Amino acid sequence: MTGRGRGARRGVLKTMWRERSAYGFLAPGLILFSVFTVFALLFAFYLTFREWNILEPEKPFVGLQNYRDMVGDEDFRRSIINTAYFTGASVPLGMVVGLGVALLLNQPIRGRGLLRTLYFLPNVTPFVVAAIVWKWLYNGDFGLFNYYLLKTHLITEPLVWLSDKNLAMPAVVLMSVWSSVGFSMVVYLAALQSIPNDLYEAARIDGAGAWARLRHVTLPMLRPSTLFLMVMGIIGSFQVFTQIYIMTSGGPLNRTTTMVYYIYEAAFKFYEMGYASTLAYALFLMLLVFTALQLRLYRRADM
Amino acid sequence: MTAVIDRPAATAPAVPTPPRGPVWRRRLWLGFCYLVLVPGAILFVAPFAWLISASFQHAGDIFSWPPQWIPSNPTLDGYKGFFGIGQAGDIAQGSEGAWRWFLNSAFVAGSVTTLQLFFNSLAAYTFAKRRFPGRNIIFMVFLATMMVPPQVTLIPNYLVLKHVPFFGGNDVMGQGGHGFLDSYWGLILPGAVSAFGIFLLRQYMLAIPDELLDAARIDGAGEFKVFWKVVLPLCGPALAATAIFTFTYAWEDFLWPLIVVSSSDHYTAPLGLALFVVKNRTSWNLLMAGSVVATLPMVVMFLIFQRRFIQGISMTGLKG
Structure with missing residues (x-):
């Protein structure tokens, strides 16, 4: 990495630190959102390759069988x-x-x-x-x-x-x-x-x-x-x-x-x-x- | 969605201009309007009228033929019976009864609305008025998921709630119990933030001049004080509109409570009506009385906030 790149990155980190309250404001929404929407979407996609009746812990891989x-x-x-x-x-x-x-x-x-x-x-x-x-x-x-x-x-x-x-x-x-x-x-x-x-x-x-x-x-x-x-x-x-x-x-x-x-x-x-x-x-x-x-x-x- | 949000001007609804032409033609046209609108309105209200009428009839009278529009023998039996659900001698003995469902609904819808207003506006403010690395990417992710139908996340969310550690008999790994299922947490948390709500409020906040904040x-x-004391007070109409919609939506939500809740003490009003009364074949007069009670808060809220309601629809929708 060149010196300039490192400097730019330090600049970003600095801005991030200066604007840290912005991340704080986003945090509650972002956490709920990550769990109930983003994670949920990914998990649902994972489930499409599994067979699972919810009662048993095993979720056998079934490939494209569901599709x-x-x-x-x-x-x-x-x-x-x-x-x-x-x-x-x-x-x-x-x-x-x-x-x-x-x-x-x-x-x-x-x-x-x-x-x-x-x-x-x-x-x-x-x-x-x-x-x-x-x-x-x-x-x-x-x-x-x-x-x-x-x-x-x-x-x-x-x-x-x-x-x-x-x-x-x-x-x-x-x-x-x-x-x-x-x-x-x-x-x-x-x-x-x-x-x-x-x-x-x-x-x-x-x-x-x-x-x-x-x-x-x-x-x-x-x-x-x-x-x-x-x-x-x-x-x-x-x-x-x-x-x-x-x-x-x-x-x-x-x-x-x-x-x-x-x-x-x-x-x-x-x-x-x-x-x-x-x-x-x-x-x-x-x-x-x-x-x-x-x-x-x-x-x-x-x- | 390309919703263009103007600041709603405080104008009274424009009074339409009367049609021109000879008087008889104008009269004929207006007469035609009434001739269509009034019978139409009667048809639209008829199911309500019948619902209210039936809720004051005896169980047997509801089955009378011809149907009674005005109860020949009015009674409060339906209401008494409905709120008496769970009392000694009832099939649902031991449960706390119907009044509990309404308290649950009010509590859940109230919490969802409060949390959403706070979290949504906080995020909307950050997206609209703050510059920080990653803003655009995070906002794009929010926007992209506005299209996700809740049915896709239904099953995973059910599982997430089931495996919340330390709650509902779960161990540290989230195993062994039912987690947040069948609890207020499960009903409230997944609805505590909404991408659509954030988007709407952000659009509204963009119009607030930066000079004020500076x-x-x-x-x-x-920063928090700027948000709380300067920005929020300027967002009154937008907040009111989203609050009304969120509350209405949470009050009548059915699929999510149907899946999350299992004990009748956590039923919301719609769930109680649907499961308890329909499935247990309790008599129709109880069902009708319960339906009236479940509708009343919505109608009252609409009548009080009618202006805001309609403003909100045109605000969330579009202009022109």
């Missing part, structure tokens, strides 16, 4: 399809309904505050509570859905919603949309209120009607919000768990087993910690790819 |  199992696992494939179904239905629906409500609430009507609160209430309801209530609403014998659908003759036989293999997932989606509309509404409302009026004026002068103003002024200005809601929505609904746990337990016939529910079962029902870690890593990778793709969209929207 | 330093304030 091979995963690729051939029909149920896991099913859970990916279910998760994609859930995400593909609930995220756009929640956003479209939220946008619609926000657009209407952005009109000079009376009681806007009250209406906004009412639409937002489902969002502040704990998920567990929402799931319990909706489970009852879907009840085949006494549920309100069947009552009103029968009364209005939309159906002739009571439906069993959560036990019907074709209806269970739509039912869960509907409940999740109910709970998420408030959030997208508030995000859209905030964005709507920050669109400068001049833009609308200019559009009017150019002879744009209401529809044209919506298409060419409002919607483009809302694009960052839309992308934000999409990113958050997809990340959130890829991790859907609570509703599934309470409303369907993954049934009927695995039709509502989502990825996280499947991981949960692998780990804490069948105690296959190595395999569950492998599945969790697969979920992580998918989210990374999605987020990276969306951030690229995001950046393009910023330009 | 002035305080010249007056002889130490």
Whole structure:
């Protein structure tokens, strides 16, 4: 090492010493973070090459067996399809309904505050509570859905919603949309209120009607919000768990087993910690790819 | 995430401009708005209304057909029964009962929020306002892990907590007992710091002019005092917003308590509702009463802090 290099290093050490309180400030966060995130990530990766039932101390090395199992696992494939179904239905629906409500609430009507609160209430309801209530609403014998659908003759036989293999997932989606509309509404409302009026004026002068103003002024200005809601929505609904746990337990016939529910079962029902870690890593990778793709969209929207 | 955070201006929400054109057209348009919004709002609130109504009904009345929106025979049985869980003659005899779950939830969510506010803002301040070797690398690592879904770290964290030495009957090597599992420590510690929270606060603090801090330093304030007396007071809105979100999130978190907690004395409110009542098939009126009680703090908090809530969403999200 040259004398200069050593001098530079001494300089760094000196700065580090002078700024030692900075490290002190970071320490608590950094320690917790190193243990519960960084170490945890590495340990989970280590577990993907092991077989382990948590009870015994041995964790035999199994090479890529967990990965091979995963690729051939029909149920896991099913859970990916279910998760994609859930995400593909609930995220756009929640956003479209939220946008619609926000657009209407952005009109000079009376009681806007009250209406906004009412639409937002489902969002502040704990998920567990929402799931319990909706489970009852879907009840085949006494549920309100069947009552009103029968009364209005939309159906002739009571439906069993959560036990019907074709209806269970739509039912869960509907409940999740109910709970998420408030959030997208508030995000859209905030964005709507920050669109400068001049833009609308200019559009009017150019002879744009209401529809044209919506298409060419409002919607483009809302694009960052839309992308934000999409990113958050997809990340959130890829991790859907609570509703599934309470409303369907993954049934009927695995039709509502989502990825996280499947991981949960692998780990804490069948105690296959190595395999569950492998599945969790697969979920992580998918989210990374999605987020990276969306951030690229995001950046393009910023330009 | 390219969240651009402006200092939230203290403006009242802009009142939208009325549509132009002939009066009848304006009226027709507003009429249409009400026609969509009001029934929609009723549908959105209906599940709540029914929840509240059912919580005041007798166990048998909940099953009545047609359903009763207004209890014909209102009663507090559901609430009494719910808070009586664990009393003599109950299947859960010996456990301390439902009120304990709510205290647990309040304690856990309160601790998580307090710790996060302190640790997050301390780290955010350091990242935003201090220059020291390694800052960028450490910050990048924090940022990178914002994407890590909690499910990946679930299993390792379970194991880490299980093997904390000297706790829960563990020896020095962390063997033999259950460590921090089934304890408040296990519920609180992993949530005591958040990369996302640090990121948000850092963005906010970047906007604070350095001159303010330098002035305080010249007056002889130490680094902690600068942070505590100068920076924190300027971060009120950002701290309030993150506090509300952290508390809400911790209050309704389900998966982590489900895995960490095993004895009913450590149940949080959502866990108690889900496990105890659903799995043990206790009657629905108890469940509905418990659900109302679990929702109430969230709704009250929202109504009180509504402005901040909404400000927070647009702050964490984006502008425009």
